[in-house]
Amino acid sequence: MAEEHLDGSRTVRYGEEEFERPAGGETHQTARDGRPPLTTQQGVVVADNQNTLGAGARGPALLEDFPFREKLFHFDHERIPERVVHARGFGAHGYFETYESLSDVTRADLFQEAGRRTPAFVRFSTVAGNKGSTDLARDVRGFAVKFYTREGNWDLVGNNIPVFFIQDAIKFPDIIHAAKEAPDRGFPQAQTAHDNFWDLVSLLPESTHMLLWIMSDRAIPRSFRFMEGFGVHTFRLIDAQGRSTFVKFHWKPKQGLQSVLWNEALKISGADPDFHRRDLWDAITSGDFPEWELGLQLFDDEFADRFAFDVLDPTKLIPEEEVPIRTVGRLVLDRVVDNFFAETEQVAFCTQNVVPGIDFTDDPLLQGRNFSYLDTQLKRLGSPNFTSLPINAPKCPVAHFQQDGHMAMANPTSRANYEPNSWGPGVGGPREDPVRGFHSAPAAQVGEKRRLRPDSFADHYSQARQFFISQTPVEQRHIIDAFVFELSKCERDDIRLRMLGGLRHVHDDLARGVADGLGVEQLPEPVEAARRPITDLPPSPALSLVANGPASVAGRKVGILLADGFDSSSLQALRAAAEEEGATVEIIAAHVAGATGSDGSRVAAGQKIDGAPSVLYDAVAVLASADGAARLARLPAARDFVSDAYAHCKFIAYAPETGPLLEVAGVAGLLDDGFVRLDDGRASADAFIERCRQVRLWDRQLAAAGS
Ligand code: HDD
Numbered sequence: 050m051a052e053e054h055l056d057g058s059r060t061v062r063y064g065e066e067e068f069e070r071p072a073g074g075e076t077h078q079t080a081r082d083g084r085p086p087l088t089t090q091q092g093v094v095v096a097d098n099q100n101t102l103g104a105g106a107r108g109p110a111l112l113e114d115f116p117f118r119e120k121l122f123h124f125d126h127e128r129i130p131e132r133v134v135h136a137r138g139f140g141a142h143g144y145f146e147t148y149e150s151l152s153d154v155t156r157a158d159l160f161q162e163a164g165r166r167t168p169a170f171v172r173f174s175t176v177a178g179n180k181g182s183t184d185l186a187r188d189v190r191g192f193a194v195k196f197y198t199r200e201g202n203w204d205l206v207g208n209n210i211p212v213f214f215i216q217d218a219i220k221f222p223d224i225i226h227a228a229k230e231a232p233d234r235g236f237p238q239a240q241t242a243h244d245n246f247w248d249l250v251s252l253l254p255e256s257t258h259m260l261l262w263i264m265s266d267r268a269i270p271r272s273f274r275f276m277e278g279f280g281v282h283t284f285r286l287i288d289a290q291g292r293s294t295f296v297k298f299h300w301k302p303k304q305g306l307q308s309v310l311w312n313e314a315l316k317i318s319g320a321d322p323d324f325h326r327r328d329l330w331d332a333i334t335s336g337d338f339p340e341w342e343l344g345l346q347l348f349d350d351e352f353a354d355r356f357a358f359d360v361l362d363p364t365k366l367i368p369e370e371e372v373p374i375r376t377v378g379r380l381v382l383d384r385v386v387d388n389f390f391a392e393t394e395q396v397a398f399c400t401q402n403v404v405p406g407i408d409f410t411d412d413p414l415l416q417g418r419n420f421s422y423l424d425t426q427l428k429r430l431g432s433p434n435f436t437s438l439p440i441n442a443p444k445c446p447v448a449h450f451q452q453d454g455h456m457a458m459a460n461p462t463s464r465a466n467y468e469p470n471s472w473g474p475g476v477g478g479p480r481e482d483p484v485r486g487f488h489s490a491p492a493a494q495v496g497e498k499r500r501l502r503p504d505s506f507a508d509h510y511s512q513a514r515q516f517f518i519s520q521t522p523v524e525q526r527h528i529i530d531a532f533v534f535e536l537s538k539c540e541r542d543d544i545r546l547r548m549l550g551g552l553r554h555v556h557d558d559l560a561r562g563v564a565d566g567l568g569v570e571q572l573p574e575p576v577e578a579a580r581r582p583i584t585d586l587p588p589s590p591a592l593s594l595v596a597n598g599p600a601s602v603a604g605r606k607v608g609i610l611l612a613d614g615f616d617s618s619s620l621q622a623l624r625a626a627a628e629e630e631g632a633t634v635e636i637i638a639a640h641v642a643g644a645t646g647s648d649g650s651r652v653a654a655g656q657k658i659d660g661a662p663s664v665l666y667d668a669v670a671v672l673a674s675a676d677g678a679a680r681l682a683r684l685p686a687a688r689d690f691v692s693d694a695y696a697h698c699k700f701i702a703y704a705p706e707t708g709p710l711l712e713v714a715g716v717a718g719l720l721d722d723g724f725v726r727l728d729d730g731r732a733s734a735d736a737f738i739e740r741c742r743q744v745r746l747w748d749r750q751l752a753a754a755g756s
Contacts, residue, residue, distance in 0.1 A: 089116050130429050131180040134225055135191045138174030139326040140393035143382035145169045154294045155286035157406030158200040168197040172396055173273040177228045178239025183318040184325035186239035187268045192278030193398045197444040204402040211279035211366040214256040216506050218417020242538035251547040254509040258364050261516045264531035266308035266594055272328040274339040275307035282415040283360045285408040285490050293490045299344035299374055305599025310697050313664040320662050330385055338383040344374035359505035363414040365512055368589040396440045397426040408490045432456045448479035510554040510582035517556045519592040523747045533566030550576040602741045603631030608666030610637045610690055612681045614674025617646035619727045622734035623670055630738050637661045658686045663694040668741040670702035678707040688714045698745040702727050702737040
């Protein structure tokens, strides 16, 4: 039944329902309340999305119910295999901007001209945990960047740690199996604190350097925005004349470096398992775009020959003090994804994706990776046509003779599908171009076909030692504590002792400290070492997080706990001081409805105290009247808020009336330089924010540890 209007539109009735169909009458333009109609995948408008087709109201379901069967069929197939490693990730779009032409060292198009912007997509990840695990696992973070250059896609598939566990890709399945859940019980999830992991690494001395890094605070970053990234391997840059220069890639966050404490990581995992992804999402959607600068360590054969380690060994880094970093551009992340699955999940990085001007070296780990990534994408994305998915497709012309396969989307439309051919332009398809095309750097190769680990890879401890001595005392303490925590979770004594035997080659303080933490009185003999470690490598200050921390509170989050009667002008002053510095403020109260200030105005809360422990903030403040503070003091979550902030070395601003809360939190008698009393309006708010620039009062932790 239809009623036609003067403008050609119609009101259509099906049973009780009425639909407006615009002039022209296309069903898909038909809308109820201005919304498009719900359809099946075949475009048929669905009449009822609430009830299956049955024989009578209480009768059996009918097989002919195609909208129902199609809906369930598609739902049943929604999941694709998660990544075998780096399953949990979070991506964002942005661009890379070159500062100056690098034509002196590479012909790669993205580096040819100052100011050139190349679109980029970045996916950060944890390695071991499954897709649904927590962001704050102690783990390496993936830092994978896809550059959509004008001459093809370049994937720099790096981590936030500049070295790796193993030297040869043949050990990758072993290290990953040992790190992930045990196959019999399916746990532990997203952690290395278990026998299998420590059993393997204590038998693999080449992992020692990496172990120092993952037991350091690098493995528990405050967020993706505050961590470095590294290409890890030595690569090559090739200039227009075909000359090659070795290169190591570094990403330096403009936001500065910052990590959390292990006890915080444990608590954040409970309070907000999405802490890192939420942080990135919030920063980008609020217009605070994170940036990293790309740095290159460039060196030649002469340096490679005299360097104390093999530049092809991925368990070694080159200290920045030995080969300074040349900063060549910036990466800005300015757009979140529109659809997590389409972009973050379906993005496929492959180390073999290089462009003219960038080439591989013979690093055996890199060579193995070049096989693995393409292989895994086929399993995960189901078809060799994953390169046509919008997130993976190059943004430059693509022309080849590859065809067909599952889900072929870019199909040839002309006759010739082979080359060479004698068909003319247009029909005959593309041709190779020896000038613009990719050339591998020529290299003379001789050698026996054998399975050998080079002698130049045999030193497994010297750089681990260098890393340890480059840390500040508080960072060394954290490394020791992390070893103690993880090894204490091992059930087998012999594994702990073997690990201690390895650590004896690194540093006495480390081995002794870990032994003390484990309650081992007699240190075991050092394990057998292929080579004596070099003990006079100098510290490399660039390796410390604390020494390279932020100089500002910009990009950080201050949590302000309010109770009724708080001084409204103090809140205004605090908020202004924080926001002028580029920090964000979140209000926390006993109820999300918020609290009423001294001027009678109500301030809504972003969080109820039970859901907002202080681990979610970089610094905290408590504002309340005496009555309000007494009420807060009765809430266990409010007590923890303050006592945790103190234990985690955070700066704490407090109104003079909040004494009762400080008292029950156990900190009233411990007021140190980390506390700022808010009794002087804007001046005390400014003093608080100024102190927060240090992010943590590490002396508090050292004092507590009696160091
Ligand atoms: Fe890998 C994923 C980084 C060694 C095999 N790897 C993957 C990702 C990152 C890295 C960041 C996630 C990419 C994404 O977000 O989709 N992997 C590294 C680094 C390594 C490294 C920095 C050492 C320097 N990886 C490595 C080895 C192998 C692999 C030695 C195998 C021989 N990696 C893979 C993989 C993954 C992967 C199985 C799983 C999912 C994927 O590739 O797309 O191919």
